[in-house]
Amino acid sequence: MDRHTWMYKISRATQENIDGVEKFIQCAEENLKKKKEHGKEDRITCPCHDCYNLKKYSSVATIREHLFRRGFMAGYTKWIWHGEGIHSEKTRTSDGNRRSNEDSMPTNKEDDAENDKINEMIEDVEDLLVHQPKILENLVDDSKKLLKVINPMTLDKLQADIIETLCEFEIFLCILKAYVRNRRLPEASIVEGYSIEETIEFCTDYLASVDPVGIPRSRHEGRLEGQGTLGHKMISHSTEICERAHLFVLQHMTEVNHYLQEHRGLIRQMHPSKSGKWITNEHNRTFVKWFKDRVMSQYSESPTTISNTLKWLAYGPDIPVTSYEGYDVNGYTFYTQCQDNKSTVQNSGVCVEASSTEFDRGKSITSRDIKKSYYGVIEEIWELDYKDFKVTLFRCKWFDDGRGVRVDESGFTLVDFSRFGHVDDPFIFATQVNQHAGVLYISRTRRSFSGTISFF
Numbered sequence: 001m002d003r004h005t006w007m008y009k010i011s012r013a014t015q016e017n018i019d020g021v022e023k024f025i026q027c028a029e030e031n032l033k034k035k036k037e038h039g040k041e042d043r044i045t046c047p048c049h050d051c052y053n054l055k056k057y058s059s060v061a062t063i064r065e066h067l068f069r070r071g072f073m074a075g076y077t078k079w080i081w082h083g084e085g086i087h088s089e090k091t092r093t094s095d096g097n098r099r100s101n102e103d104s105m106p107t108n109k110e111d112d113a114e115n116d117k118i119n120e121m122i123e124d125v126e127d128l129l130v131h132q133p134k135i136l137e138n139l140v141d142d143s144k145k146l147l148k149v150i151n152p153m154t155l156d157k158l159q160a161d162i163i164e165t166l167c168e169f170e171i172f173l174c175i176l177k178a179y180v181r182n183r184r185l186p187e188a189s190i191v192e193g194y195s196i197e198e199t200i201e202f203c204t205d206y207l208a209s210v211d212p213v214g215i216p217r218s219r220h221e222g223r224l225e226g227q228g229t230l231g232h233k234m235i236s237h238s239t240e241i242c243e244r245a246h247l248f249v250l251q252h253m254t255e256v257n258h259y260l261q262e263h264r265g266l267i268r269q270m271h272p273s274k275s276g277k278w279i280t281n282e283h284n285r286t287f288v289k290w291f292k293d294r295v296m297s298q299y300s301e302s303p304t305t306i307s308n309t310l311k312w313l314a315y316g317p318d319i320p321v322t323s324y325e326g327y328d329v330n331g332y333t334f335y336t337q338c339q340d341n342k343s344t345v346q347n348s349g350v351c352v353e354a355s356s357t358e359f360d361r362g363k364s365i366t367s368r369d370i371k372k373s374y375y376g377v378i379e380e381i382w383e384l385d386y387k388d389f390k391v392t393l394f395r396c397k398w399f400d401d402g403r404g405v406r407v408d409e410s411g412f413t414l415v416d417f418s419r420f421g422h423v424d425d426p427f428i429f430a431t432q433v434n435q436h437a438g439v440l441y442i443s444r445t446r447r448s449f450s451g452t453i454s455f456f
Helices: 003-009 015-037 060-070 095-104 109-131 133-146 152-178 186-208 239-251 254-270 276-301 308-315
Strands: 227-230 233-235 321-324 326-329 332-335 349-360 363-385 390-398 405-407 413-416 427-429 439-444 449-455
Touching (some): 015 060, 152 186, 227 321, 239 254, 239 276, 239 390, 239 427, 254 308, 276 308, 326 390
Parallel strands (some): 413 439
Antiparallel strands (some): 233 321, 326 332, 349 363, 363 390, 405 413
């Protein structure tokens, strides 16, 4: 079976095609081995339908897979890129094969006659060189004389440059063909596609050296965890109010939870007849001192059982206290009420959803936990320094959630400035508060509401 038939006429799954591909692989490997000996090439070009002898691979398995899956490129019956000469014995067809091809393909008799003459001339030259080797020696001598005129290394380099230029030209033509979207006007499609690509590359190179505008940076970036912004100063308060702030921190620390339960249990055990409200008040009054003594005694007995957090909590915060007039946290900006009076916007209002313990009237023993919203204004912003860490608290003035807060028919929450509550619990963590939309702050006289109404 001739080469053209198994390469293009029959199925690639037949044994003839498989054997032919293996013969091609063998020929390509032999050619690669010769090139490696001369230090010219270390890869093989792939003649498949897609690579088109433009891509090179170092793995023979890759080329074999391409040929089985895609087949050979059109017209590549002479393997000139893989070590086979134009008039190699491997590509010559016998008279019988030529006759079979004449039935399937139209040929030009004049071209066939010229090819036959050329082949006869080549065969005559080969016979002459075999039987008269002196002629070959004379040709070699003549070629050595030509070395004084033309450097063969220069000719090899020119040949390599020409081949490389032709390959680059073919690749560029493939790129231009990819621009064609309208086969009726291929030239216009190529011009349009090439112009668009050049424009995009120019814009990309130009914009690479320009500072991008990007998304505007938030004024709260880097402050989500909390940061003081205005009015930094050191303040001193009474021991009672400082201990109340310290007690609030202790009541909300996970590591202190079992100490809270232990202290409350001791008070209940010592005063079994007292009501729940009295026990809570006594617990709040004496816990700070008891906690410090308890932790210090445990630390003296076994220092490894007490963490640094517990140790510094037992020591208490530094006095005086760091204070701010403005504070950014959780993406919000908060001002104290004093700073709000200097501003055109209102940022001192806070809203907190929390659980609290309430006792039934007349039955101080019965209590229940309820969850609701509390509204207030910030009076001071404290930053308690425990050496190893810092805790920020808002000291607030809370409004009476019973009589001072109501919701109107439009769904707005109305807060009365003149009614306050929860005086004994003024502190809240800065990370727990938020600014609530749809709340109106109002002040009320005896007969009617008056004053400035503002949103926050």
